Amino acid sequence: MNVLDFSKRKAANHPISMVTCYDCWSARVLNDTEIDTLLVGDSLAMVMHGFDSTVHATVEMMVLHVSAVRRGAPDKFVVGDMPFLSVRKGTAFAMDSVQELMRAGSNAVKIEGEAGHLDLMAHVVESGVPVMGHLGLTPQSVEAFGGHKVQGRNEGQAAQILESAKRLEQAGCFALVLECIPAELGRLVTREIGIPTIGIGAGPHTDGQVLVLQDMLGMSPCFKPKFLRHYADGHGMIEAAVNRFHQDIGSRAFPARAECYG
Numbered sequence: 001m002n003v004l005d006f007s008k009r010k011a012a013n014h015p016i017s018m019v020t021c022y023d024c025w026s027a028r029v030l031n032d033t034e035i036d037t038l039l040v041g042d043s044l045a046m047v048m049h050g051f052d053s054t055v056h057a058t059v060e061m062m063v064l065h066v067s068a069v070r071r072g073a074p075d076k077f078v079v080g081d082m083p084f085l086s087v088r089k090g091t092a093f094a095m096d097s098v099q100e101l102m103r104a105g106s107n108a109v110k111i112e113g114e115a116g117h118l119d120l121m122a123h124v125v126e127s128g129v130p131v132m133g134h135l136g137l138t139p140q141s142v143e144a145f146g147g148h149k150v151q152g153r154n155e156g157q158a159a160q161i162l163e164s165a166k167r168l169e170q171a172g173c174f175a176l177v178l179e180c181i182p183a184e185l186g187r188l189v190t191r192e193i194g195i196p197t198i199g200i201g202a203g204p205h206t207d208g209q210v211l212v213l214q215d216m217l218g219m220s221p222c223f224k225p226k227f228l229r230h231y232a233d234g235h236g237m238i239e240a241a242v243n244r245f246h247q248d249i250g251s252r253a254f255p256a257r258a259e260c261y262g
């Protein structure tokens, strides 16, 4: 998959699959899967570092995780998130951050929102860096939204999201993440713009879907927002394996003779 394939997939009505990935060992596994693209999302601040929101992600953290993912998944298209406020501190800071993310191994960067930094997004595109947009529930604005809430439920908000999507397409974004919006709005935006939409909690009509890897693997069984499907009981599987190891140590069943050096 390369950046040009995204629009081809929309034209062919062939859905795009994306999962988040933050580290080298899961990147190695994902490199062997059919998944189309990996997102080193700033959600790593929550999933990998235990913070309560993505505002804690820094450029330094993103670069470290992007480079780990690139080493583990040399064959995948990797999108690196521009973290909290990195596009609001002036062009020089933003471009330095883009440069670091690209040098770490990103094929593209993702930037949340558009109001107030649309020109900057166009500048990044014109500099030869593919940009993925992100509208709807943009988690870096969680405090302004008063929590992680579905966006675009009323007509005014929905119209704003649609207009923003059109502006992002005009600015040169190659794809757009739509997060936590009503399915009808997901359908409308997808129909009205020429670039592919990738939804998370945006219904079935988007041109692709993305989930956080640990969420879809069921690593936190109690975390089950409406849009999430668990594809495995990752928590239970690891818990059972580690408990078996613990018990084998206690009973001296591990290591066996075949696991010892002569």
Ligand code: KIV
Pocket (backbone or CB within 6 Å): 020, 039, 040, 041, 042, 043, 044, 081, 134, 177, 179, 200, 210, 212
């Ligand atoms: O950071 C992230 O994981 C994301 C996805 C939820 C789209 O932006």
